[in-house]
Amino acid sequence: MLEVPQRKSEPDQELWLKEVYRFKEMVENLSGVTITPEKLKEKVKLVNKKRTLMQKINEFRKLDNPPISGLDALLVAQVSLNQDIEVFNTKCEELIEELQQRVNEGISAYEKSGPRILFAGTPSPLGNAKVHYVAEASGMQIVADESCTGLRYFRDLVDETPEDMDGMIRAIADRYMKIDCSCFSPNTERIENIVEAVKEYRADGVVHNILQFCHGFNVEAKAIDMALEKINIPSMKIISDYSDEDIEQIRVRTESFAEIVATNEAAPS
Amino acid sequence: MSKDFRQLWTDLGVNLELHDQLMANTAKLHERTHLSQKNRPRSMEYFDHSLHASHAERVAEIKEYRDQGGKSIGTFCIYVPDEIAYAADVLPIPLCGGSGWSVNYADKMFPRDICPLVRSTFGMALSGT
Incomplete structure (x- = not known):
């Protein structure tokens, strides 16, 4: 079990750095393989490559009428977690090539235009895409996922410049400390990141997609809404689990929200 | 398609009857949501198939790696430094x-009033799927 601190001040960063060293020792003891700086560098580049490819796929979602749906972009992120990394990277490259071709030919994943929505909150691991599906079936275009199966997973890269082991471990620890999970307090960078993502992806509205009993994200939604109000971005909160029983309730709410967003004239885009 | 993996699942102690239910449920849901979309990129085929592969081909790959002496770890949350x-x-x-x-x-x-993600994961472990 890795101890993830709850703050990001200097003593917390030191604690986390020690935990990363402890993890290194743990995997070395497990396999009997001593990690060399060369090998670590190679793997830092490999995982960074995966993150960069996922970033590129998400770049296409910034366009008007994106060539990939939010539902499918989520599937890519879900698959990134458990398939062979090299094969995954190759398949992402193929997808990027096809998406570029679709853009050139003016092919959209959506049959009609709809409000551009940023999803914010908890992860949707492989098998669960309920809220994404219902939201897009309600006419929304999900253009970004601010979640652990989205931006939080691939937004930040590990700095590749350090050559020595300690420098590399520090760079890795720093990268993982940038993750803006609601388990941190304060977590102002998450609010800033969301406001920035809303602008970057030209979102017209935000849906907080929160798994039941994830109190951190649930509580934090209010602080985010207050920041969104300032830039006139409407939001709604959906708290749900993996069951099908609330699909129709979610549908009624997402359809209404899509209308609210569509009539929010002052919103950008 | 899944027939090829029954020996693998048996070797791993999977409850075949329940696992069939899980796979059928997953495939049906995927068909209703993702596959019902029009105008999808063709390259999504690999990602669609990964839904099946994460129970089959990928499991076989990992098992082979482990059988040859390789090590793997199960992880939760995105704080584990993969590199x-x-x-x-x-x-x-x-x-x-x-x-x-x-x-x-x-x-x-587990109690009912905890995270569905945790319940889903341990539900698979406890049902042998």
């Missing part, structure tokens, strides 16, 4: 569950 695991020839395998099918199987050990 360090890979550098020690250890495969990191995130275990976060997304299936609604398995959630209630967690009742044997």
Whole structure:
């Protein structure tokens, strides 16, 4: 079990750095393989490559009428977690090539235009895409996922410049400390990141997609809404689990929200 | 298609009857949601298939790696530094569950009022799927 601190001040960063060293020792003891700086560098580049490819796929979602749906972009992120990394990277490259071709030919994943929505909150691991599906079936275009199966997973890269082991471990620890999970307090960078993502992806509205009993994200939604109000971005909160029983309730709410967003004239885009 | 993996699942102690239910449920749901979309990129085929592969081909790959002496670790949450695991020839395998099918199987050990992701994962473990 890795101890993830709850703050990001200097003593917390030191604690986390020690935990990363402890993890290194743990995997070395497990396999009997001593990690060399060369090998670590190679793997830092490999995982960074995966993150960069996922970033590129998400770049296409910034366009008007994106060539990939939010539902499918989520599937890519879900698959990134458990398939062979090299094969995954190759398949992402193929997808990027096809998406570029679709853009050139003016092919959209959506049959009609709809409000551009940023999803914010908890992860949707492989098998669960309920809220994404219902939201897009309600006419929304999900253009970004601010979640652990989205931006939080691939937004930040590990700095590749350090050559020595300690420098590399520090760079890795720093990268993982940038993750803006609601388990941190304060977590102002998450609010800033969301406001920035809303602008970057030209979102017209935000849906907080929160798994039941994830109190951190649930509580934090209010602080985010207050920041969104300032830039006139409407939001709604959906708290749900993996069951099908609330699909129709979610549908009624997402359809209404899509209308609210569509009539929010002052919103950008 | 799944027939080819029955021996693998048996070797791993999977409850075949329940696993068939899980797979059928997953495939049906995927058909209703993702596959019903029009105008999808053709390259999504690999990602669609990964839904099946994560129970089959990928499991076979990992088992082969382990049978040859390789090590793997199950991980939760995105704080585990993958690059360090890979550098020690250890495969990191995130275990976060997304299936609604398995959630209630967690009742044997877990309270109902906790995270559905945790319940889904342990529901799979406790139902042998």
